[in-house]
Amino acid sequence: MRTRDLAYWLFLMPVLAAFIFVVVAPFLLGIYYSFTDWNGIETKGFVGFDHYIALFQDKRFLDSLWFTTKFSVVSVILINFIGLSLALLVTAKLKTSKVLRTVFFMPNLIGGLILGFIWQFIFTKAFAGFGAMFGIESLQGWLSTSSTGFWGLVIVMSWQMAGYIMVIYIAYLEGVSKELIEAAEMDGANAFQRFRYVVFPLVAPAFTVSMFLTLSNSFKLYDQNLSLTGGGPYESTQMVAMEIFNTAFGRYDMGYAQAKAVVFFVIVAVIALVQVYINKKREVEM
Amino acid sequence: MRAKWRAGLLAVSLGLAGILAGCNSDKAGSSDNKSKEEQVTLDIFQFKVEFKDQFETVAKAYEEENKNMKINITTVGGGEDYGAALRSKFSSGNEPAIYNIGGPQDVADWEKKLADLSDSAAAKAALKGTLDGVTVDGKVLGVPYNQEGYGLIYNKNVFEKAGIDPASITDFASLEAAVKELDSQKGELGLEAVFALPGKETWVTGLHLSNAFLAPEFDNNVLTAFDSKSVEFKYSDAFKKVLDLQNDYSVQPTVSLDYSKQVEELFSLQKVAMIQQGNWVYGSIAGIDEEFANNGIGMLPIPVEGYKGDHIPVGIPMYWGVNSNADEAVVKEAKKFLDWLYTSDKGKETVLNDFKFIPAYEGYDSTKISDPLSKAVYEYAEKGKTIGWTFMGYPTGWGQDELGVQIQKYLSDKASWEEVVDATKKAWEDARK
Numbered sequence: 001m002r003t004r005d006l007a008y009w010l011f012l013m014p015v016l017a018a019f020i021f022v023v024v025a026p027f028l029l030g031i032y033y034s035f036t037d038w039n040g041i042e043t044k045g046f047v048g049f050d051h052y053i054a055l056f057q058d059k060r061f062l063d064s065l066w067f068t069t070k071f072s073v074v075s076v077i078l079i080n081f082i083g084l085s086l087a088l089l090v091t092a093k094l095k096t097s098k099v100l101r102t103v104f105f106m107p108n109l110i111g112g113l114i115l116g117f118i119w120q121f122i123f124t125k126a127f128a129g130f131g132a133m134f135g136i137e138s139l140q141g142w143l144s145t146s147s148t149g150f151w152g153l154v155i156v157m158s159w160q161m162a163g164y165i166m167v168i169y170i171a172y173l174e175g176v177s178k179e180l181i182e183a184a185e186m187d188g189a190n191a192f193q194r195f196r197y198v199v200f201p202l203v204a205p206a207f208t209v210s211m212f213l214t215l216s217n218s219f220k221l222y223d224q225n226l227s228l229t230g231g232g233p234y235e236s237t238q239m240v241a242m243e244i245f246n247t248a249f250g251r252y253d254m255g256y257a258q259a260k261a262v263v264f265f266v267i268v269a270v271i272a273l274v275q276v277y278i279n280k281k282r283e284v285e286m
Numbered sequence: 287m288r289a290k291w292r293a294g295l296l297a298v299s300l301g302l303a304g305i306l307a308g309c310n311s312d313k314a315g316s317s318d319n320k321s322k323e324e325q326v327t328l329d330i331f332q333f334k335v336e337f338k339d340q341f342e343t344v345a346k347a348y349e350e351e352n353k354n355m356k357i358n359i360t361t362v363g364g365g366e367d368y369g370a371a372l373r374s375k376f377s378s379g380n381e382p383a384i385y386n387i388g389g390p391q392d393v394a395d396w397e398k399k400l401a402d403l404s405d406s407a408a409a410k411a412a413l414k415g416t417l418d419g420v421t422v423d424g425k426v427l428g429v430p431y432n433q434e435g436y437g438l439i440y441n442k443n444v445f446e447k448a449g450i451d452p453a454s455i456t457d458f459a460s461l462e463a464a465v466k467e468l469d470s471q472k473g474e475l476g477l478e479a480v481f482a483l484p485g486k487e488t489w490v491t492g493l494h495l496s497n498a499f500l501a502p503e504f505d506n507n508v509l510t511a512f513d514s515k516s517v518e519f520k521y522s523d524a525f526k527k528v529l530d531l532q533n534d535y536s537v538q539p540t541v542s543l544d545y546s547k548q549v550e551e552l553f554s555l556q557k558v559a560m561i562q563q564g565n566w567v568y569g570s571i572a573g574i575d576e577e578f579a580n581n582g583i584g585m586l587p588i589p590v591e592g593y594k595g596d597h598i599p600v601g602i603p604m605y606w607g608v609n610s611n612a613d614e615a616v617v618k619e620a621k622k623f624l625d626w627l628y629t630s631d632k633g634k635e636t637v638l639n640d641f642k643f644i645p646a647y648e649g650y651d652s653t654k655i656s657d658p659l660s661k662a663v664y665e666y667a668e669k670g671k672t673i674g675w676t677f678m679g680y681p682t683g684w685g686q687d688e689l690g691v692q693i694q695k696y697l698s699d700k701a702s703w704e705e706v707v708d709a710t711k712k713a714w715e716d717a718r719k
Contacts, residue, residue, distance in 0.1 A: 040373040041395055124542060144539035145698065232486055233541035234694040235687075249370040251683035252395070 034259035039252050051259035060235065061260055064243035065267075071153060071239065072218035078158045079214045080207070083165030088195075090166070091173045101170070104163040112160070116227025119156045123148075123228075146236035149229045153237060156224050161217065165210045172206035173199070208279035212272055219268050240264050326619045327356045331375055331382035333604060334431065335364035336569055340640040347632075348623065355619065383616045384624070387428050387607045389419045389678025390512035400427040401610040401617050407625040411647040419508040419678060420605050428605030429624055432643035435600035435663030435672070436494055436564030438586040444468070444475050444559045455586050457595030458527060465535050468559050480559050482552040483532040485540035485697045488690025491529070493677040495562060496689055498588045498599050499525035501676045508601075511679030517714045519707050524591035526703050532562065533697055541697050550574060562588070565644065565659035572657075585662040587671070594673070598666045601675020602646055681717035688713040 034051055036043045055061050086104050090097040107115065123142035131139025142148045176199055184198045222241040225231065231238030231246070238246075244264065248257035332341070338361045345357040360382070362371040369392075372385055376399070387396055403409045408429040409417065420428035438461075445452050448471050450464045468480045484490050499521040504511040519525070533540055537552060549567050552558045554574040561567075565585075572579035589595040608620045627633040628647050637643050638650060644660045644667075645652070652668075655661050666672055677685050689710045695701040701709075 039395060040370075041376065042398075141539040141542070144542035229542075230486065232694060233698050234691050234700065246683075246687065249367055250687050252369070252373075 030258050031262055033255055034262050036255045038255040038258070040248075040254045043255075047255070051256045052263070054256070055260050055263060058260075060238075061240075061243055061247075063235075064238045064240050067150075067237065068219060068221075068239045071150065071157075071221075072215060074154050075157050075161075075218040076211060076214045078154065079161045079165055080210055082158055082162040083210060084169050084203075086162060086166040087169030087173055091170055101166075104166055106163065107160045108164045110160070112223030113227045115156060115160055116224040119152070119159075119224075120228050123152050143229055144233060146233065149233070149237035152228055153221075153224060156228060157218060157221065160224075161214060165214065168210045168213075169203060169206050172203040176202045204279070204283040208276060208283065211279060212276055215275055216268060216272055219271070324354050324615065325356065326354055326615055327358065328384065328616065328620055328623060329380075329382040330357060330359045330384040331372060331386070332359065332361055332384070332606075333363035333368035333386050335361055336566065337641045337643075340636070344627070344633075344636050344640070348626065355623075357623070381609055381611055383609050383612045383620050385607055385609065386431075386604045387420065388604055389508055391678065391682055393420050393422060393427055396607065397422060397427070399607075399609055399611055401608040401621075403427065403429055403608060403621060403624075406621045408621075408628045408647070411629050411649060413646050413648060415674075416602050416646050419512075419602070420607075428607045429628070430602040430646040431604045431606065432602070432637070432641070433600055433646045433663065433667065434564055434566060434603050434644065435585075435598050435666060436562065437588050437598035437662075437666075438560045439553070439563050439567065439659065440560045440584055440586055441553070441556055441558075442582050442584055444477065444556070447471075447475055448559075452584060452586060456589075458524070458589040458591045461586070461589055462531060465531060465560075469535055475559070476556070477559055478552065478557040479537045480535040481532045481537075482543060482548040482558045482561050483529075483536040483540045484543045484545055484548040485533075485694055486542050486544045487548075488686040488694070490545070490562065491693045492688070492690025493680075493685040494564070494599070495529065495588070496525065496685060497675060497677040498528075498590055498673055501599065501673045502590065502593045504674075504676045504679070506674030506676065508674065508676045508679040511676040514679075515715065515718045517711055519711065521590055521593055522703070522707055524589075524593070527591060528588060529693070529696075541694050554578070556582075560586070565657070565663050568642075568657040568659045580658065583658055585659055585666075587666075588673075590673070594671075597671045597673045598663065599675055600663055600667050600672040601678075681714055684710070684714055684717055 033043075035046055035048060037045060037047050086100075090101050090104070094100070110118075120143065127139045127142050131137065143152050180198055180202075181194055184194045189197065220241055221239055222245070225237070225239045225242050229237045231242050240260075241264075244257050244260045247260060248254050330345075334341075338359075341361075342359055345359055349355050349357055362368050368386065369388075375382060375385075381399075387393055387400070393400070402425045404424070404426045406426075406429065409426045412430055413433075416430045416433075417426050417428075420426060440452060442452070445464075445468075448468050450467055455461050455464055465480050468475070468477070472478075472480065500511070500517065500519070503518050503520040504514060537543065537558060548561055549563060549570050553561045553563075553567075554571045556578070568579055571583065575582075585598065587596045587598050590597070606624055608617055608624075610617065612620070628637065628645075629649070634645075634650055637645060638654050639656075642655075642657060642660065644655060644664050652664055655664055689706075692701060692706040692709055696703060696706050
């Protein structure tokens with residue numbers, strides 16, 4: 001490592017500088033601000049751990065944390081289930097599999113905000129129109145109650161991310177050697193058994209990656225939340241990222257919002273590390 | 287190989303040059319003076335998207351007249367968060383010379399960065415009462431943009447067809463009767479509902495609607511609201527009645543109905559008879575149906591039962607502030623520019639004809655106000671039939687994040703009106719401890 005030449009550092013420098021300026025420095029600065037009563041214009045003084053104590057009694061924050069957790073659990077399960085199913089579908093010998101891969105991946109290319117607005121239209125207009133045509137009352141007034149708002153978010157998130165996760169699964173599925181499957185088939189394993197005992201353990205690393213991605217993305221979700229429900233009705237579909245933003249820019253309680261953000265960071269980091277650790281243990285070597 | 291190495295070096299040096307050039311960008315409205323004679327740059331950071339183009343044209347004209355001036359206008363608004371953008375602008379060290387402030391809370395936050403404008407011609411010409419919210423210890427820290435007002439905007443054609451005389455609506459009872467009449471005929475009139483209540487927009491319910499009923503208990507004075515340790519909800523029943531009326535006869539579900547659906551989709555296409563909005567929607571409506579915007583709309587009061595039935599809330603949406611951190615020359619030129627804009631003949635003409643503002647200053651020929659909503663607002667103001675805007679004096683975030691959200695809860699049947707009032711009263715007191 002010591003013998004890296006000048007060129008190495010020269011080429012690394014821009015990235016390193018960007019990383020330090022854009023990630024490390026703001027993060028440390030943020031931790032500093034979380035101990036002050038910064039309002040975005042000036043810092044009046046230190047408040048010590050007041051913010052950290054207050055936020056554990058802040059009903060808004062705890063509600064949004066609980067909502068985010070619920071949302072993440074459901075999304076992680078659904079996205080991985082759908083992603084894996086799609087991957088199995090397009091790796092099967094289908095004539096249209098190439099086209100389907102593109103189609104399933106497509107939603108991921110659309111920005112979260114636009115996606116939210118498109119789906120808002122679908123939920124409020126298309127669903128209502130469909131419901132009126134067939135007399136299904138439950139399709140009316142989507143996004144105007146907290147439960148339809150919740151499922152709306154889950155649907156949009158799954159729709160967007162499943163295609164991305166599918167790609168990860170495809171990579172691993174195609175790496176599974178044909179001989180192993182054939183051998184299992186010879187031994188009399190049926191399709192389900194082949195999947196459960198041969199393929200599934202071999203794609204376990206894909207689970208580690210995709211669960212990490214879905215988990216962290218679900219927790220940090222902001223754009224779809226903003227464009228689809230805006231946290232409404234009555235803040236019941238407000239996720240943590242949005243709650244923090246509103247604390248900072250709605251009430252200009254920047255120091256407090258920063259404290260929430262630090263706590264949020266710790267929560268996401270801990271959950272992600274634990275998840276990766278557990279998943280790693282279950283992976284098998286070829 | 288050599289060529290590649292050179293290309294690499296070139297790329298790196300270009301990149302570095304770019305970074306350095308970026309660092310070297312000019313400072314807060316500073317005047318790059320000394321070398322050139324009194325060349326002054328005015329950076330203006332403002333929020334009103336609607337008049338952005340016209341404003342830029344005026345700035346150009348001003349530059350023509352005053353060769354030593356350079357005006358840069360940045361506009362952030364219209365759905366974007368101006369307050370947040372302004373804070374980042376200041377944090378970045380790129381401080382504008384002229385920026386916008388809203389009311390007492392903004393003034394308190396920015397006080398150290400606002401120049402005293404008491405001696406400016408604009409401040410002297412400002413209408414009585416309009417400077418209350420931005421005056422601290424006798425110092426005027428901002429001058430008003432314009433006046434705005436809101437009420438119930440109605441569809442004249444529909445009213446006529448239904449046989450209702452809008453002039454007869456002067457209190458809650460007559461409004462309710464008219465609404466019921468419209469509702470009974472909504473099939474023939476081609477209406478989806480009488481109202482479109484945008485419950486999703488917490489500023490419509492939590493700020494504007496509430497203001498009509500809270501302003502009276504603060505004597506219509508924004509500073510009284512700002513200094514008040516508590517809120518009483520003296521006209522709580524009247525408030526509930528108007529909210530219920532709008533909700534019961536609205537396109538449903540109201541909690542997910544937003545501004546664009548209310549104004550553009552439902553009202554402009556004449557699917558509802560009335561919406562609670564202000565004179566600023568004229569542009570949106572004209573963009574869809576100019577004929578309808580010019581001849582088919584009018585404004586009705588928001589009746590406050592027990593107080594005044596035929597008044598509309600009129601106030602100042604934003605003020606211009608001058609950055610006291612800027613160089614002396616810049617501050618001087620900034621004041622001069624604002625004076626020119628609001629008190630010179632050419633400026634006045636632009637304000638009225640191009641900006642389509644309802645002036646908040648004396649000495650304007652108000653007969654030239656062109657759009658019907660602004661005209662209506664001006665007429666109410668002339669007759670003194672106005673309720674003040676006090677929502678700028680609410681605790682930060684209270685109107686939208688507390689009251690607006692509670693109203694959403696109420697509209698979703700998740701809270702009773704008493705719970706709404708109690709919860710928001712408590713939130714006000716907590717915020718003002």
